[in-house]
Each structure stands twice: as structure tokens, then as C-alpha cells.
Amino acid sequence: MKRNSFDDMIDSFVDQERSLSPNPFLATRVMASINSQSEGPGRYSTWSVVAIAFSFLAAVGLGIKAGTLYSPAPREAATVVLVSDDQAEHFIFYQQNSNE
Amino acid sequence: MQEFELIDSILNGNQKDFERLVQKYESPVFRVAMGLVHNKEDAEEITQDVFLKAYRGLPGFHHKAQLSTWLYRITVNTALNFLRRKKKNPFWTSLSGLFQLPSKDSSAELRISEKTDHEVVKLAIDSLPQKQRLAFVLTRYEELPQKQVASIMRTSEGAVEQLVLRARKNLRKKLEPAVGYTGGRLSKKLNSQA
Numbered sequence: 001m002k003r004n005s006f007d008d009m010i011d012s013f014v015d016q017e018r019s020l021s022p023n024p025f026l027a028t029r030v031m032a033s034i035n036s037q038s039e040g041p042g043r044y045s046t047w048s049v050v051a052i053a054f055s056f057l058a059a060v061g062l063g064i065k066a067g068t069l070y071s072p073a074p075r076e077a078a079t080v081v082l083v084s085d086d087q088a089e090h091f092i093f094y095q096q097n098s099n100e
Numbered sequence: 101m102q103e104f105e106l107i108d109s110i111l112n113g114n115q116k117d118f119e120r121l122v123q124k125y126e127s128p129v130f131r132v133a134m135g136l137v138h139n140k141e142d143a144e145e146i147t148q149d150v151f152l153k154a155y156r157g158l159p160g161f162h163h164k165a166q167l168s169t170w171l172y173r174i175t176v177n178t179a180l181n182f183l184r185r186k187k188k189n190p191f192w193t194s195l196s197g198l199f200q201l202p203s204k205d206s207s208a209e210l211r212i213s214e215k216t217d218h219e220v221v222k223l224a225i226d227s228l229p230q231k232q233r234l235a236f237v238l239t240r241y242e243e244l245p246q247k248q249v250a251s252i253m254r255t256s257e258g259a260v261e262q263l264v265l266r267a268r269k270n271l272r273k274k275l276e277p278a279v280g281y282t283g284g285r286l287s288k289k290l291n292s293q294a
Contacts, residue, residue, distance in 0.1 A: 006275050013221040014135075014240050022130040022144050027122040030151045031115065037152075 135237035136179040224274040235263035
């Protein structure tokens with residue numbers, strides 16, 4: 001198809017997109033979403049801010065509580081086992097075929 | 101009913117008046133969204149989102165600008181955020197293209213040619229710098245006066261005039277090779293620029 005001019009191409013495209021209209025039930029859909037989310041204008045955001053602030057404070061409070069509950073395990077005196085290795089078998093013993 | 105009376109009534113909890121406001125402005129908001137995203141379903145989603153944001157933000161509207169200007173500003177921001185999100189997740193965009201059925205109509209060839217034309221213009225508009233694109237969409241799709249476009253874009257009228265002129269010049273430069281030419285090579289080239 002031969003194109004007439006640059007303006008025709010743009011006009012045709014813009015007119016085609018401008019000719020579309022939204023779903024006739026869009027307003028109903030918007031009102032349904034509003035009713036399902038909040039009771040009045042602006043209230044949703046206020047409650048969400050309060051909820052976020054409360055959960056943040058709760059997390060900080062729980063963290064402090066968990067920190068104060070911690071008590072380290074009592075230390076025991078270290079026990080040292082002294083093993084004398086002067087009687088240990090010599091490794092060369094296993095390398096001799098006659099002893100296998 | 102005056103605009104401020106309508107807003108006061110909505111703030112006092114009259115949801116019927118908000119529905120009236122949605123019905124009054126849904127088409128202009130939808131057209132601007134359409135000019136930015138070029139897809140009916142996406143434009144409807146953005147329109148719905150715009151009115152939800154407007155409802156929540158209405159207590160913060162202090163009549164410093166016209167209500168329509170305020171709504172256009174929300175529309176532009178919502179559409180640009182939508183495009184940013186879409187750019188980050190190109191998988192779903194390419195997947196939805198797979199399910200478009202081919203036409204069985206006898207005039208399909210003509211429509212394919214027109215579709216190619218429109219695809220080329222769409223890519224050219226989308227490849228414009230963001231401010232030029234906004235100025236072009238607001239003046240061509242909504243035919244808004246430069247003063248209002250300047251208020252929406254928070255710039256001067258002179259700047260809007262320059263942006264529209266530059267957008268036109270850029271579109272001409274991008275579309276000149278396409279006049280009298282039908283094919284996929286140009287759209288591929290524009291696609292890579294977008």
C-alpha cells in the first residue's frame with residue numbers, strides 16, 4: 001500500500017487509537033474496587049500507614065524483648081585430658097607384610 | 101454542580117458523586133493512557149488505577165490546579181510507571197503476542213499493510229524522548245491547550261511548544277523512509293531505537 005504522506009500516517013494512527021473507548025462498565029469496576037478497599041477517600045492510605053508503623057514498632061519491640069531474654073550458658077572449667085603417647089604403636093608396624 | 105462542590109461532596113462520603121466524576125473523566129484519561137501504551141486492556145487497567153489513586157489522594161487536592169490537570173498528571177505518572185514495569189518483564193509481553201490469531205478475511209492483506217503502517221508510527225512515537233512523547237500525546241490525542249500541557253508537565257508554555265516542534269521533526273525524520281515503503285526492515289530498525 002502506497003502511503004500519501006508523513007501526516008496521513010500519523011493522523012491515521014492517532015485517529016484509530018482515539019476512536020477506541022473504554023469498557024462501559026469501567027466506572028462500575030472502579031466503584032467496586034473502592035468499596036472493597038476502603039470506607040472513604042484517603043482513609044485507605046492512612047490505615048495502611050498506621051498498620052506499617054504498628055508492625056515496625058512490634059518488630060522492634062519483639063527484637064528488644066528477645067535480646068533481654070537471652071542469657072548466656074554458664075561457663076564450665078575446661079577439662080584437659082592428658083594422654084601419654086609413648087606407648088602408642090609405631091606406624092611402621094602396619095607397613096610390614098609379615099604383620100598383616 | 102461546580103467542581104469544588106463535587107469534590108467536597110465526595111470528601112463528605114458521597115460515592116455517587118465520585119462515580120459521576122469517573123464517568124466524566126474516564127474517556128480523556130483512557131485516551132492519554134492509550135497514547136502512551138497503545139493497548140486497550142493496558143489503558144483500561146491504567147484508567148482504573150488512576151481513579152483509585154485519585155480517590156485516595158482527593159483529600160490532598162487543594163484546587164491549585166484544575167481537577168482535569170491533576171487527573172492527567174496522575175495518568176501520565178501511572179502510565180510511565182506501567183511502561184517501566186513492563187520493560188522490566190518483557191516475557192509476558194512477548195507471550196501475549198503468541199496468542200493473537202491470524203485473520204481469515206479476504207481483505208487481510210490490506211489490513212496487514214495498514215497494521216504495518218501503524219506499527220511503524222507506534223514505534224516511532226515510542227522511540228521519542230520522554231518529554232517530547234508526553235507533549236505530543238497530550239496535544240495530539242487530547243488536543244489540550246499548551247497552557248494546560250505546560251501545567252501537567254510542570255514546565256513553561258514555550259518549552260511545550262519547543263517539545264512539540266522537536267517531536268514532529270523527530271517523527272518526520274524517523275518516518276520519512278517509511279513513506280511509500282512497506283516492509284519489516286524499518287520497523288525492526290525503529291524497534292532497536294525504541
